Amino acid sequence: ASSSYVVIDASTGRLLEGSNANAELPIASLTKVWTALTVLDNVPLDDEITISNAAATQEGSSLYLQAGEVWTVESLLYGLLLHSGNDAAYALAEHTGGSIDGFTKLMNEKIQLAGLENAHFTNPSGLHHEEHYASALDMANMFRLAMQNEAFTKIASAKTYKPKEKSVSWRNKHKLLHYNKFAIAGKTGYTKVAGRTLVTYFEDDGKK
Numbered sequence: 001a002s003s004s005y006v007v008i009d010a011s012t013g014r015l016l017e018g019s020n021a022n023a024e025l026p027i028a029s030l031t032k033v034w035t036a037l038t039v040l041d042n043v044p045l046d047d048e049i050t051i052s053n054a055a056a057t058q059e060g061s062s063l064y065l066q067a068g069e070v071w072t073v074e075s076l077l078y079g080l081l082l083h084s085g086n087d088a089a090y091a092l093a094e095h096t097g098g099s100i101d102g103f104t105k106l107m108n109e110k111i112q113l114a115g116l117e118n119a120h121f122t123n124p125s126g127l128h129h130e131e132h133y134a135s136a137l138d139m140a141n142m143f144r145l146a147m148q149n150e151a152f153t154k155i156a157s158a159k160t161y162k163p164k165e166k167s168v169s170w171r172n173k174h175k176l177l178h179y180n181k182f183a184i185a186g187k188t189g190y191t192k193v194a195g196r197t198l199v200t201y202f203e204d205d206g207k208k
Contacts, residue, residue, distance in 0.1 A: 003195075004019060004021070005019055006018035006140050008140045010208035013144055022118050025134070025194070026197075027197050029126040030188075031132070032081060032084060033142055033146050033156075035107065036077055037146045037149060038103070040152055043073055043096050045151060046073070048072055049072070051067055052090075055088075055091040055094060058086040060086040061083070061085060062085055063088050063170075064087070065085070069166075078155055082170045084187075089123075093123075100123060118134065119138040126191065127191070128191050139199055143201060158172060159177055159178060176200055182203060184201050187199050
C-alpha cells in the first residue's frame with residue numbers, strides 16, 4: 001500500500017527487497033530517529049534543559065511541556081521516540097545545536113558522514129518542508145545505524161516510560177512493539193503530505 005518501501009539486512013545494510021527505494025519523500029516524524037542519534041552523539045543523557053517558550057509552543061504532536069520546566073536529555077529522548085513530542089524535538093535541538101539551524105546543520109553533516117545521498121533535514125521534528133525528505137533506503141539505514149547506539153536501542157525499544165520530572169506515563173505509539181514479539185524497536189509518523197510513515201526493526205532467530 002506504500003509509495004516506497006525497503007527491507008534490509010540490519011547487520012550489513014544489504015537491500016533484500018524494495019520498491020522506489022531511492023525516491024526522496026517526506027518522512028514526517030521518522031525524522032526523530034536522526035534527531036535522537038544526533039543528540040546522543042553530542043550531549044550527555046544527564047544534561048538538564050530548561051524548556052523555552054518556542055519549544056513549548058511547537059505545533060503538532062506534543063508532550064505538553066511548559067516553558068521554564070527543567071528536563072533531562074534522557075527523559076526528553078524517551079518523550080521524543082515513544083510519544084513523538086515535537087516540543088521535545090525542539091528543546092533537544094536548541095540545547096544540542098544552540099539553535100534550530102545549528103542543529104539541522106549537525107543532522108545534515110551526519111547524513112553526509114554516513115554516506116546517505118537521498119536525505120536532507122530542515123527541522124528536528126519532521127514538520128513538512130519541501131527540502132525535508134529521505135528515501136526508504138536511507139531511512140532504513142538511518143535506523144540501522146541508530147540501533148548500533150546502545151542508548152538509542154534502549155530508548156527506542158521501550159514500551160512505556162515514566163519520566164521523573166512529571167507524573168505521567170508514555171506508551172510507545174508503535175503498535176507492533178506491543179503485539180508482535182519479533183518487533184524490537186521502531187518509529188511511526190504522520191503528516192497530511194507524507195501520509196503514514198513507519199520504520200521497524202525486527203529480530204527472529206538471529207536474523208536482524
